[in-house]
Amino acid sequence: MQFATFNAVCDVELGDKVKTILNTITEITDIRTVHYLKDSRVEFEFELACEPGLWFKRNIFVYPAVEQSDREGVTEMSAGQLSTPEVAEAHLDGTLCDLCGGCIGEPVGHARLCSGCEN
Ligand SMILES: [Zn+2]
Numbered sequence: 001m002q003f004a005t006f007n008a009v010c011d012v013e014l015g016d017k018v019k020t021i022l023n024t025i026t027e028i029t030d031i032r033t034v035h036y037l038k039d040s041r042v043e044f045e046f047e048l049a050c051e052p053g054l055w056f057k058r059n060i061f062v063y064p065a066v067e068q069s070d071r072e073g074v075t076e077m078s079a080g081q082l083s084t085p086e087v088a089e090a091h092l093d094g095t096l097c098d099l100c101g102g103c104i105g106e107p108v109g110h111a112r113l114c115s116g117c118e119n
Contacts, residue, residue: 006035008042011063018048018061021087022101025065026050051103054095060086 012018016028030047032055045055090096093107097114104114 002037004035004037006033006040006042008033008035008044010044012046016063017065018063019065020048020050020061021059021084022096022103024050024103026061051095051105053106057086059084 010031010033012028012031014028014031017025018028019025027049028046029049029052032045032047034043034045036042044058046058046061047053047055048061087096087101090107091098091101092111094104094110094112095107096102097104097117098111099113099117102114102116104112
């Protein structure tokens with residue numbers, strides 16, 4: 001057994017309102033810390049109220065939920081315009097609807113459509 005210590009500061013807290021890359025305003029319900037022994041790197045992963053039971057990296061949402069650029073109407077993002085590996089993967093594993101990008105739920109290992117797009 002190896003004794004490990006780390007110091008890490010996270011920029012968000014439980015209960016903070018954040019906006020996901022799908023423009024969903026949601027809340028942080030839990031935060032976990034991943035500490036790598038080899039290089040002492042520390043990463044945070046976040047559980048969001050909109051997707052209970054799933055863990056997301058920090059780049060899946062922005063905080064605070066309302067940014068200056070959004071108030072000015074400059075930044076308009078939709079899932080279809082994003083090409084981050086996380087989003088692509090979420091489409092491929094069935095977390096997100098392959099057509100509209102809406103959250104479906106637990107990954108199933110293949111792309112799928114939400115009930116709204118299937119009909
Ligand atoms: Zn859909």
